[in-house]
Amino acid sequence: MSTSGWPEGVARHVLAVTDSTNAEAARLAPSLTGSAWILAHRQTAARGRRGRSWAMPEGNFAATLVMRPKEAPEAVALRSFVAALALFDAFVGASGRAEPFALKWPNDVLLNGGKVAGILLESMGQGAGVSHLAIGIGVNLAAAPGADQVEPGAVRPVSLLGETGARVTPEEFLDLLAPAYAGWESVFTGQGFAPIREAWLDRAARIGEPVTARTGTATHLGTFETVDLAGALVLRTAEGRQAIPAAEVFF
Numbered sequence: 001m002s003t004s005g006w007p008e009g010v011a012r013h014v015l016a017v018t019d020s021t022n023a024e025a026a027r028l029a030p031s032l033t034g035s036a037w038i039l040a041h042r043q044t045a046a047r048g049r050r051g052r053s054w055a056m057p058e059g060n061f062a063a064t065l066v067m068r069p070k071e072a073p074e075a076v077a078l079r080s081f082v083a084a085l086a087l088f089d090a091f092v093g094a095s096g097r098a099e100p101f102a103l104k105w106p107n108d109v110l111l112n113g114g115k116v117a118g119i120l121l122e123s124m125g126q127g128a129g130v131s132h133l134a135i136g137i138g139v140n141l142a143a144a145p146g147a148d149q150v151e152p153g154a155v156r157p158v159s160l161l162g163e164t165g166a167r168v169t170p171e172e173f174l175d176l177l178a179p180a181y182a183g184w185e186s187v188f189t190g191q192g193f194a195p196i197r198e199a200w201l202d203r204a205a206r207i208g209e210p211v212t213a214r215t216g217t218a219t220h221l222g223t224f225e226t227v228d229l230a231g232a233l234v235l236r237t238a239e240g241r242q243a244i245p246a247a248e249v250f251f
Contacts, residue, residue, distance in 0.1 A: 006175065007182035011036035014171065019045040022122050022136040025066035029124070029132035035067040039174050046138070059142030060159075061170045065135045065181060069123075075193070076123060076130045078231050080107045081200045082188050083119045083135050086181035088203055091116070093176040095166040102205035104155070105224075105233050105249055109139075110205050114158030115150075116140050137177070141168055153250050197227060206251060211235070213247040220244060 006012065011034065018024045018040045025038055039062070046056050056062055065083075069076045084103045091109065092098045102110045107119035120136040144157035160166055188196050201207065206224050213220040213233055220242060222235030232243040 005179060007179055009034045010178060010182065012174075012178070013038045015040045017042040017044065019043065020136070021062050021064035022120065022134045025064045025132075025134035025136075026122075026124065029066055029068075029134075032066065032068055032132065035065060037063055037065050037174060037178055039063040039170055041170060056138065057140075057143035057145065059170070061137070061139035061141050061173050063137050063170070063174055063177070065137075065178075067133050067135075069130050069133050071130075073123065073125065073130050074230065076133055077121060078193050078196065079133065079135060079185075079188070080119050080121050081193070081196050081227075081231060082184045083107070083121075083137060083181065084109060085184045085196065085199055085203070086177055087117050087119070087137065087139070089180035089183075090173060090176040091160070093180070094160065094168045094173060095164045097164065100163065101203070103200055103203045104205045105227060106231075106246070108155070110155065111158050111160065111163050113155070113205075114144070114163070115155040116144075116158050116160060116163070139173060141170065141173060155251070193229060193231070197229065197231075201227060209251075212250040213244050214250065215244065215247045220247070224249075 020043050021038045021040050043056055043062050087109050088101055091101050100112050104110050108115050109117040117139040122134045123130045124132055140157060140159040142159060142161050144159040147156060150157060209224060211224045220235055220237060222237035225234045225236050228234050228243055232245045235242050
């Protein structure tokens with residue numbers, strides 16, 4: 001679904017250092033006229049999901065796409081799937097191979113079963129709407145953080161270079177990712193979530209296999225059946241089918 005060349009009307013900011021690209025996106029948002037990508041070579045306060053710190057060895061990729069979405073908040077959140085598809089395409093472009101990559105619900109990309117990229121969505125609202133959306137993306141291009149830097153039971157971190165031998169700079173990866181995202185975004189805004197969901201499921205890890213989904217209050221064990229039209233994880237459990245809108249998934 002990737003297109004070639006930098007997408008029209010999308011700004012490109014490359015920073016030597018910032019606290020976090022998502023924080024930079026929040027500062028930039030009030031002056032936005034369109035979408036903008038923000039790439040930083042070094043982050044001093046990078047973070048992942050649920051406020052966790054995000055380790056960023058030198059040569060890795062940290063960028064945020066910031067936009068002013070028009071949809072309702074529940075639809076805006078589905079852009080994590082759009083971003084995952086764009087990442088998949090960028091990885092294929094960078095490595096020349098599709099088969100080692102898979103998408104892990106809700107927002108990780110796997111390479112040979114290890115985590116190579118993560119997505120963090122943050123939005124700011126006014127009233128019932130979303131005034132701006134920041135899609136933060138971290139990719140282990142050159143190096144993976146050590147196993148001691150991830151929580152117990154989490155997928156092991158891997159790097160694109162370590163697993164495939166593909167040596168890609170952050171700017172080169174952004175030049176693959178931005179047009180890929182623009183292509184899938186046009187599908188999402190033009191046709192809705194259904195084709196995004198189908199494409200995501202085609203690339204999903206562990207469908208039909210047992211997984212553990214942990215929310216803040218409960219642990220669900222079941223077989224990963226599908227993702228529903230609201231983006232929720234659907235598990236077949238001993239208690240029947242369950243749709244889980246937000247959780248951490250463990251294999």
